Amino acid sequence: MSARSLFRLLALCSSLFLLTACATTGPQSSAQHECEGAFAPHYADSVFAIGQDCQLSGELVPASGELVAGANTADLIFHNRQDADVPGLSLEFAWAKNGTRQALNPDVQEVMSGLYLIRNLQLPELQGQLIVKASKSGVADTLVFDLAAGMQQGQMDQMAHDHGDHGHGMQDMTPPETFPTTVQSEDGAFTVSYSPVPGRVLMNQIHSWEITVRDQNGDPVRAVVTADGDMPQHGHGLPTRPEVSTTEQTGVYLVEGLKFHMPGWWRVILTIRTMETHDRAIFDFMLP
Structure with missing residues (x-):
């Protein structure tokens, strides 16, 4: 075979290789790009994930503003490719890290179409992934939430909030x-008031608030509306799991099961969700 023929053969093989590679990777890249472009997060404080089969997106919104190692309460909101809410999903949870996988069994309640309240989400640590399998008739997808990335973003948001021009300085510690x-x-969507049902906040007694x-x-x-709370200077939450219910009066809610078991600075966090808005109201108070 002459050198010219050999060169032509090599050029032909190279062309065939490139065509094969493009045929293999091109559509996948295009499909991946199309999938990523079909979804977008709606909430600033969320950990966002797109399903592996590109049917669903999910946003995990911690009630306290950030995820922690241990017990968490969070909202989980699902949308489809048409940006519509997805109600009626069956959810399975697991935590994974470095090939290790652990099943999780949080309490799940669908409180609004496509919006699920997740309580007692026990995360062993934040350096890992939260895996959520979501399914219903005609829909099945697996979403992988990068907890470390979400934690880093939450810390950046919190630092910006703490050091911004809010007039309170380091709010978490002072x-x-x-x-x-x-x-x-926080985002100015609502004006929120509370009134302890016995007339004052009680220490070491279970009582209720009217919101x-x-x-x-x-x-x-x-x-x-959901309720959570903590002691910012002590790093622990409420000893109870308060429940929020509606009343006969529109815009008035009853928080039952509140208990503050020691003196000091407490913070109650109310997460308020409508179909259009997701916001939080924070009440600070001091028990002598």
């Missing part, structure tokens, strides 16, 4: 100077 019973939610939620126009708000 109690505020005043303890109002009416506050604006009022109004929008920017002062109108009462129909929403799903």
Whole structure:
């Protein structure tokens, strides 16, 4: 075979190789790009994931603002490729790291179409992945949430919040100077008030709070409200799991099962969700 013929043969083989590679990788890259472009996060504080089969996206929104190693309460919101909420899903949870996989059994409640309240989500640590299998008739997808990336983003958001021009300095470690019973939610969507049912906040006794939620126009708000809390200077949460229920009066909610078992600075966090808005209201108070 002449050198020219050999060169032509090599050129032909190279062309065939490139065509095969393009045929193999091109559509996959295009499909992956199309999948990623079909979904977008809706909430700033969420850990976001797209399903491996590109049927669903999920957003994990911690009630306390960030995930922790141990017990968590969070909202999990699912959307399909048409950006519609996905109700009626059956969910399975697992935590994975370096080939190790551990099944998780949190309490799951669908509180609104496509929005699921996840309680007692026990994460062994944050350096790993939360795997959620979501399924219903005609839909099945697996979402992998990168907890470490979500934690880093949450820490960056918290640092920006703490060091921003809010007039409170390091809020996580220094109690505020005043303890109002009416506050604006973090993103300004709601005005929220609380009133202890016995007339004052009790220590070491289970009691209830009445919550009022109004929008920017002062109108009462129909929403799903959940409650959590902690002691910022001690690093532990509530000893109970309070439940929030609606009342006969629109925009008024009852938080039952609150217990503050020691003196000091406490913080109660109310997560308020409507179909259009997800926001949090934070109440600080001091028990002598």
